[in-house]
Amino acid sequence: MSTLSYIESNRKRFLEELFELLRIPSISADSAFSGDVRACAERLAAFLTTAGADNVVLEETAGYPIVYGEKIIDPSLPTVLVYGHYDVQPSVPNELWNTPPFEPTVIDGKIYARGACDDKGQMFMHVKAFETMMQTQSLACNIKFMIEGEEEVGSSNLGIYCKNNKEKLKADVILISDTAMIANDVPSIDCGLRGLSYVEVEVTGPRIDLHSGVYGGAVANPINVLCDMISSMHDENRHITIPGFYDQVLETSESDRKALASIPFDLNEYKSHLDIDDVMGEKGFSTIERTGIRPTLDVNGIWGGYIGEGAKTVLPSKAYAKISMRLVPNQTSDAITELFQKHFESIAPKGVRVKVTPHHGGEPALTPTDSIAFRAASAAMKETFGKDPIPTRGGGSIPIVALFEKELETKTVLMGFGLDSDAIHSPNEHYGVFNYFKGIETIPQFFKHFAALNNN
Ligand code: BES
Ligand code: MN
Ligand code: MN
Numbered sequence: 371m372s373t374l375s376y377i378e379s380n381r382k383r384f385l386e387e388l389f390e391l392l393r394i395p396s397i398s399a400d401s402a403f404s405g406d407v408r409a410c411a412e413r414l415a416a417f418l419t420t421a422g423a424d425n426v427v428l429e430e431t432a433g434y435p436i437v438y439g440e441k442i443i444d445p446s447l448p449t450v451l452v453y454g455h456y457d458v459q460p461s462v463p464n465e466l467w468n469t470p471p472f473e474p475t476v477i478d479g480k481i482y483a484r485g486a487c488d489d490k491g492q493m494f495m496h497v498k499a500f501e502t503m504m505q506t507q508s509l510a511c512n513i514k515f516m517i518e519g520e521e522e523v524g525s526s527n528l529g530i531y532c533k534n535n536k537e538k539l540k541a542d543v544i545l546i547s548d549t550a551m552i553a554n555d556v557p558s559i560d561c562g563l564r565g566l567s568y569v570e571v572e573v574t575g576p577r578i579d580l581h582s583g584v585y586g587g588a589v590a591n592p593i594n595v596l597c598d599m600i601s602s603m604h605d606e607n608r609h610i611t612i613p614g615f616y617d618q619v620l621e622t623s624e625s626d627r628k629a630l631a632s633i634p635f636d637l638n639e640y641k642s643h644l645d646i647d648d649v650m651g652e653k654g655f656s657t658i659e660r661t662g663i664r665p666t667l668d669v670n671g672i673w674g675g676y677i678g679e680g681a682k683t684v685l686p687s688k689a690y691a692k693i694s695m696r697l698v699p700n701q702t703s704d705a706i707t708e709l710f711q712k713h714f715e716s717i718a719p720k721g722v723r724v725k726v727t728p729h730h731g732g733e734p735a736l737t738p739t740d741s742i743a744f745r746a747a748s749a750a751m752k753e754t755f756g757k758d759p760i761p762t763r764g765g766g767s768i769p770i771v772a773l774f775e776k777e778l779e780t781k782t783v784l785m786g787f788g789l790d791s792d793a794i795h796s797p798n799e800h801y802g803v804f805n806y807f808k809g810i811e812t813i814p815q816f817f818k819h820f821a822a823l824n825n826n
Contacts, residue, residue, distance in 0.1 A: 373814045392474040392483040398457035398523045411435045422504035431527035434519030442512045448824045449512040451541035454493025455521035458485035459795045466797035480800040487801035488794035492547035499813035510821035524730025525769045532777045543743035549764045549786030557755040560764035560784040565697035565734035567706045572725040573689045582685040590721030592689035607653035612713040620699040622663045662763030666696045703731030732769025742823045743783045750815035
């Protein structure tokens with residue numbers, strides 16, 4: 371039987387099995403869901419075994435387990451290591467979902483659920499593609515699966531696991547589906563990811579909350595001060611003002627910028643999709659460049675004082691913010707976090723004390739476009755989409771890509787099938803049924819081409 375007809379005749383089950391995983395709220399950030407995260411790992415391990423993988427285990431870590439499985443058909447053949455994550459972002463605010471976040475619902479050809487695209491839907495395509503190759507006797511490479519449960523919280527235990535299991539994880543390429551394409555009729559492959567520095571800041575003024583009439587005007591208000599400090603970190607060109615912030619930034623070559631400029635992109639559609647009347651960003655760069663090759667600083671959350679019903683006149687004692695910086699090659703997460711910390715402390719006015727607490731980070735990465743693996747991915751997408759995929763840059767972060775390269779000296783191919791409009795991390799996340807099956811069809815083509823190109 372051909373892979374296509376196997377996929378066709380198992381369509382319904384392939385969807386239902388994904389839905390089973392989507393029903394498990396495997397939110398790694400919230401310990402209230404720790405039982406569900408583990409249950410998801412167990413269910414996934416069972417699916418891997420049924421699909422035909424050997425030596426399937428839950429690799430225990432200091433956090434959530436890594437699901438490992440493999441099929442070594444011939445040690446002389448190339449080996450593909452598939453990485454993905456079974457954990458998901460929190461679903462809150464739940465009231466903004468049109469359907470329950472953990473009850474997958476298909477509307478207009480899209481599967482609505484937290485994790486539908488990021489990353490259960492995309493990760494599970496690999497399990498079903500593997501099953502398909504096993505059942506049609508077409509698996510052309512050895513395969514190793516490493517699916518983690520802590521990607522959304524920084525992958526800190528995966529790094530340790532990789533360091534300790536270099537031999538076991540040895541592979542010729544790492545294949546990841548956890549990124550997006552330009553459009554369903556414009557296939558593309560991300561060749562770069564941004565890194566991340568994430569910090570939490572605390573600004574403390576007076577010892578206790580005060581009456582804002584009795585003391586207001588005479589005592590530093592930590593929220594006012596925090597807002598000043600945050601807004602001073604961008605200048606009028608929306609350039610980041612932290613001294614040294616851009617020192618390590620790898621300037622993109624003119625030819626690479628030309629290539630980025632030729633990527634199909636409709637600014638009006640972008641604005642109307644987001645319901646904004648204009649975009650905003652660093653002067654001198656296009657929207658694609660602002661999200662692909664330039665670093666950023668964004669407040670992710672800010673709080674303090676009175677936020678309950680009605681009005682309480684209070685001058686707060688404390689103000690807080692969570693701030694992320696997206697990094698590009700060759701910035702490094704620790705160095706940028708340190709620059710931020712120094713700068714933030716130096717701009718704090720008298721009358722407040724500040725504290726900076728670093729959270730997880732991740733390094734930026736570039737993936738090669740001249741490798742056998744990239745050519746195999748290109749050829750695979752060309753077969754199933756009828757067009758050569760366009761090399762692009764992803765604005766998000768997958769910390770393990772740089773880590774893989776450092777620890778395992780193995781390069782990655784980011785063959786993602788999502789769309790930027792899939793609302794990952796947002797309410798009503800979804801993934802196209804088309805994209806799910808397109809991925810399941812394309813992955814076996816990758817294995818076929820990767821084996822063939824390695825043979826030449
Ligand atoms: N799959 C995303 C990353 C992504 C999305 C890359 C779209 C490129 C395009 C991943 O699950 C993610 O959300 N990563 C986090 C990083 C982590 C350290 C919390 C991110 O980018 O915020
Ligand atoms: Mn992801
Ligand atoms: Mn994510």
